[in-house]
Amino acid sequence: MSIREPQLDGLRAIALLAVFYSHFWDGSSTLGDIGVRFFFVLSGFLITNILLDAKGHDNHAASITVFFARRAARIWPPYFLTLGFCSLAAGALRLPMMHESLPWHALFLSNIWYATHGSEPWALRHLWTLAVEEQFYLIWPFVILAMPSRHFLKLCGALVFCTILYRVCAFALGKVDEANALPFDSIDALAAGAALSFLSEEGWSAPRWLLWLSVPVGLIGSVMQIAFDLGNFVQWVVLQAALLLPLAAIVALASKGQFLKILANRSLSGLGRISYGAYLYHLPIWAVLFALSARFGNGNVSSGPSTMLVAGSLSVLTALVSWFMLERPVMAWSKRLTSRLAPA
Numbered sequence: 001m002s003i004r005e006p007q008l009d010g011l012r013a014i015a016l017l018a019v020f021y022s023h024f025w026d027g028s029s030t031l032g033d034i035g036v037r038f039f040f041v042l043s044g045f046l047i048t049n050i051l052l053d054a055k056g057h058d059n060h061a062a063s064i065t066v067f068f069a070r071r072a073a074r075i076w077p078p079y080f081l082t083l084g085f086c087s088l089a090a091g092a093l094r095l096p097m098m099h100e101s102l103p104w105h106a107l108f109l110s111n112i113w114y115a116t117h118g119s120e121p122w123a124l125r126h127l128w129t130l131a132v133e134e135q136f137y138l139i140w141p142f143v144i145l146a147m148p149s150r151h152f153l154k155l156c157g158a159l160v161f162c163t164i165l166y167r168v169c170a171f172a173l174g175k176v177d178e179a180n181a182l183p184f185d186s187i188d189a190l191a192a193g194a195a196l197s198f199l200s201e202e203g204w205s206a207p208r209w210l211l212w213l214s215v216p217v218g219l220i221g222s223v224m225q226i227a228f229d230l231g232n233f234v235q236w237v238v239l240q241a242a243l244l245l246p247l248a249a250i251v252a253l254a255s256k257g258q259f260l261k262i263l264a265n266r267s268l269s270g271l272g273r274i275s276y277g278a279y280l281y282h283l284p285i286w287a288v289l290f291a292l293s294a295r296f297g298n299g300n301v302s303s304g305p306s307t308m309l310v311a312g313s314l315s316v317l318t319a320l321v322s323w324f325m326l327e328r329p330v331m332a333w334s335k336r337l338t339s340r341l342a343p344a
Contacts, residue, residue, distance in 0.1 A: 005269075006263070006264035006269040007254040007255070007257055007263040007264050007269070008042060008046070008251070008254055008255060008263075008272070009263075009268075009269035009270070009271075009272030009273050009275075010254070010260075010262070010263025010264060010265065010268045010269045010272055011038060011042060011250065011251065011254055011263060011272065012039070012042065012271075012272035012273075012275040013268045013269070013271035013272035013275060014035070014038070014263075014268075014272075015035035015036070015038035015039050015042075015275070016035065016271065016272070016275040016278055016279055017035075017312075018031045018032055018034055018035030018038070019032040019035045019036065019126075019279060019282075020032075020282065020308060020311075020312045020315070021308065022035070023126075023282065023283065023286070024282075024286070024303060024304075024307045024308040024311050024312055025303055025304060025305060025307065025308040026303065027303050030235065034243065034247075036129055037189050037240070037243065037244075037247060038247055038250075039129065040129075040132070040186050040189035040190050040193065041189045041190075041192055041193040041196075041244070041247045041248055041251055042193060042251060043133060043136070043190060043193060044136075044189065044190035044191060044192060044193025044194040044196075044197070045193035045194070045196050045197045045251055045255070046193075046197070047136070047137070047140065047194075048140070048144065048193065048194040048197035048198065049197045049200075049201070050067060051067065051140065051141050051144040051145075052144065052197065052198065052201050054066075054067060054141075054144075055144055055145055060145055064141050064142075064145070065338075066338045067141060068137070068141075069334055069337070069338050070331070070334050070335065070338060071137055072334075073330050073331050073333070073334030074276075074327070074331055074334075075130070075133075075134070075276075077326050077327065077330050078276070078277050078280055078281075078322050078326060078327055079130065079280060080106070081322075081326070082124075082280055082281060082284060083102065083105055083106060083124075085284065086098060086121070086123060086124060086284055086287075087099065087102055089288075090121070092291055093123065093284075093287045093288065093290070093291045094287075094290070094291065094294075095120070095121040095122070095123055095124075095287065096120045096121060097117070097120040097121055098121045098124075100117075101113050101117070101120075101121060101124070105124060105127055108130065108131045108134035108135065109131055110124065110125075110127035110128045110130070110131040111128035111129075111131040111132055111135075111181045111182060111183060112131070112181075112182070114128055114181045115178045115179075115181040115182050116178075122283070122287075123283045123284050123286070123287035124283065124284070125283065126279065126280075126282070126283050128181050129186075130280070131183075132183045132186045135183050136183070136190055140190075140194075143155070149198075152195075152198050153195055153198065153199075155191075156191040156192070156194055156195035156198070157191075157195070159187050159188065159190075159191035160187075160188040160191050160192065160241075160244070162184075162187070163184060163185065163186075163187045163188035163191075164188065164237065164241050166179065166184045166185065167179070167185065167236055167237045167240070168237055171233055171236065171237060176236060180236070188240075188241065188244060189244065189247070192244045192247070192248045193248065193251065195248075196248050196251060196252055200252070200255065200256075213245070214245045214246040214248075214249035214250075217242055217243075217245050217246050271316065273323070274316070274319040274320055274322075274323045275319075276319075276327075277318070277319030277320075277322040277323055277327060278315045278316050278318075278319035280319075281315050281318045281319060281322070282311065282312070282315040285311055285314050285315050285318060286307075286311050289307075289310070289311060289314075
């Protein structure tokens with residue numbers, strides 16, 4: 001399958017900026033939720049693409065070993081660096097329950113921790129998304145290898161349906177906040193991306209009418225979710241499901257280089273390339289700004305455009321340093337180490 005990485009990196013950058021806006025500028029905005037959903041659709045698409053390619057080779061064990069090794073090299077170094085920093089600086093940064101939660105974060109169970117223990121430590125709360133990703137990585141490769149191709153789309157459709165049913169049940173039980181952090185709430189986005197990857201591998205192109213339908217659905221759904229407080233059922237159950245169509249359509253077009261050319265802009269695609277680090281570091285950096293403000297009495301670090309500018313810029317700069325000094329060298333080393341195992 002031919003994938004245009006610059007445009008997909010541009011989508012990552014937009015998703016990252018949406019999260020920054022919700023965290024740094026307007027805490028009541030649901031724009032960050034849409035950004036996270038974008039990340040999950042992209043992840044389902046790209047990871048399934050890698051695994052379908054591995055399935056096409058005879059040595060499945062070697063392919064899966066290479067997959068896990070390279071995923072670990074990509075995710076773990078900056079992740080555990082972040083955990084180490086927050087653990088050492090927990091007192092200075094005023095992060096309650098940091099040490100109690102550390103084993104959960106280290107085992108990529110952050111989503112379970114926050115679902116069962118509340119919102120502290122707040123500076124690592126965004127790690128729930130990475131926990132979902134890692135839990136997905138542990139299971140999905142074996143599903144791909146075991147599932148006959150003729151049943152794959154049925155499985156993805158069933159996963160989307162079960163996610164909607166899960167949300168309905170959680171809403172009925174009054175457990176929306178707890179259910180939102182658990183991995184079951186994100187399966188539909190991952191499955192939508194996976195289905196899109198499978199269809200692309202089969203040479204399927206979305207019909208024009210479906211792409212046109214995704215435009216009003218996306219616009220109306222986004223405006224309703226961002227501008228109106230419609231209650232948990234509409235926003236969490238109805239709109240979350242409806243927005244899968246436009247999100248998947250955007251990923252499909254971008255993967256073939258058929259979407260907005262601005263996505264391939266060097267600055268935007270470059271931001272997308274380092275988006276993992278920027279996302280990982282952004283709340284700990286805000287915690288540092290809070291601590292410095294309290295220490296030196298330079299005013300209140302509250303949400304707003306100035307915080308978005310300062311904290312966002314520092315997050316991007318930190319991610320840039322991390323990319324060149326840590327992430328890229330480790331990935332290159334991992335690629336060399338696993339090149340003998342990788343199928344030709």
